[in-house]
Amino acid sequence: MRSIGEMARDSGLSVSALRFYDNAGVLLPAWVDPVSGYRWYEPGQLEEARLLACLRRTGMPLADIRLVLAGWSNAEPDLVRGLLQAHLRRLERGLADARSEFSTLRATIDHRENPMASSTAAVLELSVPAPELAAALDAVRFAAGTDPELPMLGGVLFDIEGEHLHLVATDRYRMAVARTSALGYGGPRTQVVVPLPLADAMRALLTGSESVRIAVDGDRVRLEAGDRQAGGQSLGSDFPDYRRLVHLPAGRQARIDTAAFREALRTGPVRAGESREQDDEPCDVSVLRVTENGRVTVCDDGDDDQNSVAVNREFLLHTLTAGARDELILELGAPTAPLAIRRPGDESGFSILMPVRLSD
CATH class of the missing domain: 3.10.150.10 (DNA Polymerase III, subunit A, domain 2)
Structure with missing residues (x-):
């Protein structure tokens, strides 16, 4: 097992970055000491951490990093190449360092052995x-x-x-x-x-x-x-290997009345024109917070609670409609972790929304 310090030294990620990606559910330690909270990693996670460090240096959005790592772990080179190419086309000219990182990633993918064959039966x-x-x-x-x-x-x-x-x-x-x-x-x-x-x-x-x-x-x-x-x-x-993507850190859960919460979103405060990690397109953002009594509130613009989670309001409204239940469960983790929407009594069906990174 590697300590978090050893993983940072060997992977090119700082200790704080490893903590960030753990909280975001991207690179989870193999074991966390229940007393000290110290993180430990398996040797096999080093390659993944180095890939993550490369992707981080290119400025790839966190949502795309999740899919690249999922495709990498599931030996899906076409998916990974597609994600890399899509991001490369969005980069501005002159980003020579980013182009160098992508070249390294492509070479690594080309030499990876035993790509996953199609699993579709005849x-x-x-x-x-x-x-x-x-x-x-x-x-x-x-x-x-x-x-x-x-x-x-x-x-x-x-x-x-x-x-x-x-x-x-x-x-x-x-x-x-x-x-x-x-x-x-x-x-x-x-x-x-x-x-x-x-x-x-x-x-x-x-x-x-x-x-x-x-x-x-x-x-x-x-x-x-x-x-x-x-x-x-x-x-x-x-x-993408969706089973890997849904392994999220446990968050704060709150049961909501779907119709009432949908109305609160529609009429509540929004931060218009915020940029999200979605091709930098502007969108209306709702900032959510779980109160001490277990209720989810739509925060005012002046509410800077560090535990609040910002989401694309339109996406969340779509998710609530698709949930097709009078009551739903919202699970909010760290501000960088996805928001989960679950159906009470149904562990098999759920939705996940990536958070929005608010402008400074």
């Missing part, structure tokens, strides 16, 4: 209750990406394992996960990314109460609902 069929699949698609659709430079995020991941089908969508700044039951498939875990137009066509067929069939044949995916069907080519399985 032929696969399963049965899913139509109402459950409809609800799952509704719960994740809003979070899908639309960036043409990252086509692998422009769809919904269908992750089939055992008796469950997980649906996942993310645009790097928000992610939604939902689960349905599945019958008729007993093979290995299989993943396929359904492009958004096809996912929408599938959703249009889910009007009954009976089960529907999903078939995957190579790079083709099809949904059959009685005598109607929707099918097309998948985006493959080059998708």
Whole structure:
């Protein structure tokens, strides 16, 4: 095991940076002394920490760093290359140091052995209750990406394992996960990314109460609902390792009345025109804080509580709507950690929003 000081010395990250990335849920120590709070890291985490140090020097946003590390750990070079290229195109000319770091990263990726092969089975069929699949698609659709430079995020991941089908969508700044039951498939875990137009066509067929069939044949995916069907080519399985991304540090939880909280967001104070780590586009930001009595409040502009979490208001409103529950649970961690929105009594479905870094 490496101490935090040794990890800092060998990785190029400072001790304070390692603490920051731990609190943000990006690079978690393997063990924390329960008495002293001292952090310890496994030897295998050094390579990841060095990669993180490289990404940090290029100025990559924290949301993209999460996906790069997830793709790196899951041996998805195309995903990692896509993220690097997207960030490189956004950098201004003359950033020679950043270009040098990207060159180093590309060389490292090119020499990495045993890239993950596609996990899509040749032929696969399963049965899913139509109402459950409809609800799952509704719960994740809003979070899908639309960036043409990252086509692998422009769809919904269908992750089939055992008796469950997980649906996942993310645009790097928000992610939604939902689960349905599945019958008729007993093979290995299989993943396929359904492009958004096809996912929408599938959703249009889910009007009954009976089960529907999903078939995957190579790079083709099809949904059959009685005598109607929707099918097309998948985006493959080059998708971020979402299971890693949802391992967040525990935060402060608060149960909210969804309708009342949505109204508080709509009418509450906002910080207009703030820049977020989302291509530096301006957005209306709501700053949230959990009070001592367990309530979530929308803070005034003058409230500078260090434990407050800033979020894109529009994204949060979309998430509350997709939650489709009268009550939801908000989980707020450190100001740099994602905000989680969970459904009471349902651990399988939730959404995550990246925080907004407020302008100084």
